[in-house]
Amino acid sequence: MACNSSSCQSNCYKNDEEYAEDSPSLTDRKLSTSTNGQQNLCVKCKANQPISSASAGAGAGADDAHFCYGCFRRNLYGKFRLSVTSYSMITPSDNVLVAFSGGPASSVALQFVHELQHRAQKNFDANKDRSLPVFGVGVAFIDESAVYPDASEKVDDAIREMKLVVSKLTPPMKQLHVFPIENIYTSDSIEGKDRLTKLLDAANDATGKEDLLLHLRMLALQKVASENGYNRLILGSCTSRIACHVLAATVKGQGYSLSADIQYVDARWDIPVVLPLRDCTAQELNLLCRIDGLKTLQLPNSPPAGINGLVSSFVTLLQEENPSRECTIVRTAGKLTPFHFNRIPEISDCTVPLATRRRQKRYNLKPMESMSSESFCPLCNSPLRILIYRVRTNPKVAKVQDLVVPVVQVAVFRYSPRIPHQWNISICLYPNKWLPGEAWQL
Amino acid sequence: MEEVADTKARKGGARLCSLCDQRRAALKRPKTLEQICRECFYKVFEEEIHQVIVENQLFKPGERVAIGASGGKDSTVLAYVLSELNRRHNYGLDLFLLSVDEGITGYRDDSLETVKRNEIQYGLPLKIVSYKDLYGWTMDEIVKMIGLKNNCTFCGVFRRQALDRGAALLKVDKVATGHNADDIAETVLLNILRGDIARLSRCTSITTGEDGPIPRCKPFKYTYEKEINLNQICTYAYFKRLDYFSTECIYSPNAYRGFARELIKDLERIRPRAILDIIKSGENFRISTNTKMPEQRTCERCGYISSQKWCKACVLLEGLNRVCQSWVLGEAKALIMMAERK
Numbered sequence: 001m002a003c004n005s006s007s008c009q010s011n012c013y014k015n016d017e018e019y020a021e022d023s024p025s026l027t028d029r030k031l032s033t034s035t036n037g038q039q040n041l042c043v044k045c046k047a048n049q050p051i052s053s054a055s056a057g058a059g060a061g062a063d064d065a066h067f068c069y070g071c072f073r074r075n076l077y078g079k080f081r082l083s084v085t086s087y088s089m090i091t092p093s094d095n096v097l098v099a100f101s102g103g104p105a106s107s108v109a110l111q112f113v114h115e116l117q118h119r120a121q122k123n124f125d126a127n128k129d130r131s132l133p134v135f136g137v138g139v140a141f142i143d144e145s146a147v148y149p150d151a152s153e154k155v156d157d158a159i160r161e162m163k164l165v166v167s168k169l170t171p172p173m174k175q176l177h178v179f180p181i182e183n184i185y186t187s188d189s190i191e192g193k194d195r196l197t198k199l200l201d202a203a204n205d206a207t208g209k210e211d212l213l214l215h216l217r218m219l220a221l222q223k224v225a226s227e228n229g230y231n232r233l234i235l236g237s238c239t240s241r242i243a244c245h246v247l248a249a250t251v252k253g254q255g256y257s258l259s260a261d262i263q264y265v266d267a268r269w270d271i272p273v274v275l276p277l278r279d280c281t282a283q284e285l286n287l288l289c290r291i292d293g294l295k296t297l298q299l300p301n302s303p304p305a306g307i308n309g310l311v312s313s314f315v316t317l318l319q320e321e322n323p324s325r326e327c328t329i330v331r332t333a334g335k336l337t338p339f340h341f342n343r344i345p346e347i348s349d350c351t352v353p354l355a356t357r358r359r360q361k362r363y364n365l366k367p368m369e370s371m372s373s374e375s376f377c378p379l380c381n382s383p384l385r386i387l388i389y390r391v392r393t394n395p396k397v398a399k400v401q402d403l404v405v406p407v408v409q410v411a412v413f414r415y416s417p418r419i420p421h422q423w424n425i426s427i428c429l430y431p432n433k434w435l436p437g438e439a440w441q442l
Numbered sequence: 443m444e445e446v447a448d449t450k451a452r453k454g455g456a457r458l459c460s461l462c463d464q465r466r467a468a469l470k471r472p473k474t475l476e477q478i479c480r481e482c483f484y485k486v487f488e489e490e491i492h493q494v495i496v497e498n499q500l501f502k503p504g505e506r507v508a509i510g511a512s513g514g515k516d517s518t519v520l521a522y523v524l525s526e527l528n529r530r531h532n533y534g535l536d537l538f539l540l541s542v543d544e545g546i547t548g549y550r551d552d553s554l555e556t557v558k559r560n561e562i563q564y565g566l567p568l569k570i571v572s573y574k575d576l577y578g579w580t581m582d583e584i585v586k587m588i589g590l591k592n593n594c595t596f597c598g599v600f601r602r603q604a605l606d607r608g609a610a611l612l613k614v615d616k617v618a619t620g621h622n623a624d625d626i627a628e629t630v631l632l633n634i635l636r637g638d639i640a641r642l643s644r645c646t647s648i649t650t651g652e653d654g655p656i657p658r659c660k661p662f663k664y665t666y667e668k669e670i671n672l673n674q675i676c677t678y679a680y681f682k683r684l685d686y687f688s689t690e691c692i693y694s695p696n697a698y699r700g701f702a703r704e705l706i707k708d709l710e711r712i713r714p715r716a717i718l719d720i721i722k723s724g725e726n727f728r729i730s731t732n733t734k735m736p737e738q739r740t741c742e743r744c745g746y747i748s749s750q751k752w753c754k755a756c757v758l759l760e761g762l763n764r765v766c767q768s769w770v771l772g773e774a775k776a777l778i779m780m781a782e783r784k
Binding site (some may be wrong): 148202246249250251252253254255256258260306307310311314317318321325327328331332333335336337385 | 630631633634635636637638639642688701705708710711712716718719720722723724725726728730731
């Protein structure tokens, strides 16, 4: 189950109304099992002590206190491995890049990927056959000190820590790529910083600026991955973050493209993005970091403002009222129809071993329905729901207008809602790759 | 950048209505944050409702339409605006007021007086149906039995059936309710939070129950609650001096919907169009049509439309009667024990 919570009540529409006479007896039953006999034993293996609330720290759910350390870790790693194999996120011939921010989720992601690779390496060494290679792993950190210039010292310290962390994760060795975010423009740092600041200043809506920064971060990760020969990008997005994204996207009017962002696999990018920790809650990941002593780095950045901040505190409030709310939100959103690019594209490359190709075919269970061509927003790469617009007189401009008017609705309004004509400037300042040349003439 | 600052300064000084540029601006429109005068506000408010009715083909000429009237601001404004537009644009409708008495003392009995006054003021015939007559229980009795946590469920289910039965008694073709944009946005959020994908696909439709005997429509789907009624001075209902009842249901503070409402209020402060964006998202959600949808049958107990063997109202009533019986039995036992001791 996605939520690992013994008190999760399945919220299907049949029993979303709890009758007064049912709910007291239900809670009574749960209380009694926890108080008679199994009080001090892990509920899974019934052998060891559960994680004590002291080491778990504040905010640990009642459920985590029921597992012993071993079962808890096995459970979490199991969820990770299940996602990886079910969606063929990592195959032996891949070269994966782990997006590392220093926070608990990406630390756990890096740790788990390392363990997976380590095990594969051991098997490879022990095996006489050596037919299946071991996948490669790299780590990428996007340096956003251009956006927060006051914090550049802290960022340098953080980078030093990261180098240490990554150097410990051997064998096999992993490369750490530190990529300053202004390099999405050019490798010239000063010009890049200048253009970046101009772009961010053009977005005068707080929420819009944050969203814009997220898109730029993804562009940066894609650039790192493609320039260094990686073919998979791993993000540490967990259930909690996805729940916030579901609500925030609904509030911003992005209901159509929502199902594209929250799946395990997102292959609309050049380098497909995968989310192996999608079934783990932030609480579990925090607990694991605390217990395992995984070093998490607090990077300097402003707390989410505007709509993102509101939604984030709303979800926290809901979690306090019902600890399985995040899982329910993600489960509901999971019922929305995904897009055709929400699965790993089939490998037609003959150099890839046959076993890998066969395994992938088995897991890409749904038949490839007609590859409905989606149009994508030039700024944030979201699938667009194309409506019919008035035909423009200038044919060159018409093509971009078709894309750009929904962009005004979805993306650019978010960046500078009050002054509609300013979005022209935003588009001009955007990294060149995404725009046809004619866009500038608007 | 500078020209924008200039226009802002100009607006700040003179404060003329941004639509007619003649009269003094009386309020800042919650939906678009424009400064407009009273007359333009009425015009734009009524015109938008008319556009919604026409574009979505909500009514046909000659139809009998019942307006779900609770006496609150939404239904009062709906009754007023519908009768106005009916006259002005010749919809050719026969309008009625339909009110439901849940039996909540201190709230519903007061608001019913308001509806009775509306009947006289707007000249629309009124019909009142009560929970006591239909189900044998009032909301006060239900709350006494089950407490304050799930009472809104009972009220909502019972009210829906009561409206349908009242509409059948009036022999109308359609029921119009005063659900506004805020309500629908809250419903979308609630359905996401509760995992109800089936309801999520239906809740943003402007007309529901089209395959049943009496469809229900929501002409106020795109109207902000703040425009119907603001806590400050400027509101449609207030300006026009419409007679309405402005207290909240006494049982509402504990409802789960309160969470969603708080979020929506905060969102509206940051970005007013967020409410319409939520509705747009709800309309655009990709929900596959072959997701398991409930099949439609009739309730074996009362004959009402249902997707299960018994309709929800009958199920709830059965539960209530059982709780009542066990309570009565408990009381009886206590009395017997007391008698034995003596």
